[in-house]
Amino acid sequence: MTTLERHLGSSADGRAGSGPVPHRKTTLRDNLESIAIAILLVLALRQMVMEAFKIPTGSMAPTLLGEHKEVRCPNCGWVFRVGNNKPGPRGEVLCQNCLYRWQGAGTSDIVFRKPAWLWNAGRTEGKEISGRDAANRVDRWGSRIFVNKFIYQLRKPRRWEVIVFMYPYYRVTCQEPGCRWEGNIRSTAKLECPDCGSTNLKIERKNFVKRLIGLPGEEIVIGNGDIYIDGKIARKPPAVQKRMWQHVFDSRFWPGKKEEVFRVWDFGLDEGFVSVDKEDGSLRVAALDAETPVEATFGHAIKDYYSYNGDQNEEPGGGGKSGKHEVGDCRIEAELTVEEARASPSAGVVLRIVEDEHDFSFFVPAGQAGRAVLSDNGRPVAEAPVEPLRPGKKETLALENYDDRVVCTIGGTTVVEHEYTGNPTAAMPRKSVSLGVAGARLVFRRVRIQRDVYYTPGEGPRTGYQLDKNSYLVLGDNSPDSSDSRAWPEPGVPAENLIGEAFAIFWPIEDLGLLTHGF
Numbered sequence: 001m002t003t004l005e006r007h008l009g010s011s012a013d014g015r016a017g018s019g020p021v022p023h024r025k026t027t028l029r030d031n032l033e034s035i036a037i038a039i040l041l042v043l044a045l046r047q048m049v050m051e052a053f054k055i056p057t058g059s060m061a062p063t064l065l066g067e068h069k070e071v072r073c074p075n076c077g078w079v080f081r082v083g084n085n086k087p088g089p090r091g092e093v094l095c096q097n098c099l100y101r102w103q104g105a106g107t108s109d110i111v112f113r114k115p116a117w118l119w120n121a122g123r124t125e126g127k128e129i130s131g132r133d134a135a136n137r138v139d140r141w142g143s144r145i146f147v148n149k150f151i152y153q154l155r156k157p158r159r160w161e162v163i164v165f166m167y168p169y170y171r172v173t174c175q176e177p178g179c180r181w182e183g184n185i186r187s188t189a190k191l192e193c194p195d196c197g198s199t200n201l202k203i204e205r206k207n208f209v210k211r212l213i214g215l216p217g218e219e220i221v222i223g224n225g226d227i228y229i230d231g232k233i234a235r236k237p238p239a240v241q242k243r244m245w246q247h248v249f250d251s252r253f254w255p256g257k258k259e260e261v262f263r264v265w266d267f268g269l270d271e272g273f274v275s276v277d278k279e280d281g282s283l284r285v286a287a288l289d290a291e292t293p294v295e296a297t298f299g300h301a302i303k304d305y306y307s308y309n310g311d312q313n314e315e316p317g318g319g320g321k322s323g324k325h326e327v328g329d330c331r332i333e334a335e336l337t338v339e340e341a342r343a344s345p346s347a348g349v350v351l352r353i354v355e356d357e358h359d360f361s362f363f364v365p366a367g368q369a370g371r372a373v374l375s376d377n378g379r380p381v382a383e384a385p386v387e388p389l390r391p392g393k394k395e396t397l398a399l400e401n402y403d404d405r406v407v408c409t410i411g412g413t414t415v416v417e418h419e420y421t422g423n424p425t426a427a428m429p430r431k432s433v434s435l436g437v438a439g440a441r442l443v444f445r446r447v448r449i450q451r452d453v454y455y456t457p458g459e460g461p462r463t464g465y466q467l468d469k470n471s472y473l474v475l476g477d478n479s480p481d482s483s484d485s486r487a488w489p490e491p492g493v494p495a496e497n498l499i500g501e502a503f504a505i506f507w508p509i510e511d512l513g514l515l516t517h518g519f
Contacts, residue, residue, distance in 0.1 A: 060478060061308035063244065065508075069105045073104075074102060096248065098262075143507065145162075147164045160213075163502065165207070166208075172201050173202045210475060213227055241452070246450055246451045249447075249449040250448045273294040283296060284442075284443050285443075291344075292346075298433045327452065329355070329402040332353065333448045337443050338390065344439045348437075349366060350437070355422070356429070360401055371384060372386040374417075403452075405417065456479045458487055
């Protein structure tokens with residue numbers, strides 16, 4: 001090949017080319033260009049499609065957490081979260097599971113051996129603290145969520161979604177020397193300080209995260225903890241409800257190990273038929289000869305107490321921000337094993353929830369084939385054929401009552417359900433949760449009780465919220481400690497303020513999961 005040919009290069013088929021050889025990219029340049037393109041794509045996605053957000057407050061607790069402490073009760077061992085600014089002056093917190101109160105989440109300055117969450121050892125007020133005492137005082141981050149910012153370009157927002165939006169009010173502070181005016185305003189058009197007339201103003205805007213409750217044009221009323229839309233109750237989809245159940249009691253964390261603050265079960269006249277294992281909290285019921293159920297009723301009223309709001313100094317139902325309302329929207333789940341059952345149509349297990357004028361009982365036969373029956377005040381309202389509870393086989397039963405809907409499950413599968421018309425004004429404050437056995441001898445290995453989120457009306461005379469054709473109503477799941485539509489002069493969030501749907505939690509890792517409801 002001549003010097004000229006080498007200079008001009010050759011074509012792909014070996015013939016002499018007609019132009020200069022293109023300059024080859026180096027590996028470094030190729031990698032840098034790939035990284036730059038990736039960064040641009042990430043920035044574009046963040047701006048238009050998806051973004052990560054950090055939750056700053058506990059207004060959505062326990063669904064989403066603000067900065068918090070993770071506390072283990074020294075009496076029953078239950079672990080729960082408390083907002084960083086919520087414990088009492090000496091770090092007092094109240095365990096929802098066993099009602100034990102102790103100074104377990106102190107806010108005094110602690111020098112931790114870093115990282116605090118790993119070593120759980122430090123020094124405060126001249127003394128060493130370690131182990132659980134130290135762990136209860138570690139400050140932890142709020143929840144991290146992913147937000148789909150593009151979804152509302154494709155469809156309308158839906159009720160019960162968790163959304164991120166711009167707070168409809170601007171926070172404005174006058175910057176003129178000597179003027180101290182500050183306030184919240186809806187519009188910044190032709191804005192000037194009402195005190196001094198200055199336009200030298202600092203304007204701030206915040207993003208909020210809440211649950212979407214009301215859609216444009218609707219009238220929303222909050223009654224007896226539930227949501228009513230245009231006069232009819234709004235029922236949560238099952239996947240949403242699963243996320244919103246609140247802890248009340250779990251017998252796996254038996255409170256009698258140290259101090260039984262309250263009597264967990266009330267056996268009434270059936271005291272001699274039931275025994276409680278003080279080590280694991282299991283219930284053993286000897287009701288082989290009983291024709292009617294031997295019952296155990298949960299020992300204290302179920303109220304809208306939020307463990308996250310651990311700043312109150314009273315038992316649930318006292319003068320704190322939460323715990324003022326008795327709740328009938330509850331769930332009871334029981335893991336059990338039948339030891340022996342009598343051959344009788346009446347032999348079986350009963351789960352029961354009483355709310356106002358409704359008394360729901362879910363009967364499952366034991367020993368011989370029969371039908372699962374849901375009754376209201378003794379009148380059957382739904383039933384289905386089921387396999388009986390057989391001796392030696394472990395089974396899980398659950399009864400749920402929420403949003404004027406009752407759901408009964410066996411082994412996680414729904415067998416019967418029923419919708420009804422409840423009382424939005426709680427005219428009959430009768431509420432309880434219990435379980436019972438007739439014609440069988442068995443052991444309840446684990447019993448869990450939960451309650452639904454209880455929405456409270458805002459303060460003042462307002463009882464309903466009428467939305468215009470461009471606004472949405474939003475509420476926090478931590479209803480007694482949430483600044484939301486109930487407190488705003490204009491309750492609606494304009495459609496243009498919506499940023500997107502919060503669809504997943506990615507931190508803390510134990511809360512990893514979807515927030516959406518599967519539409």
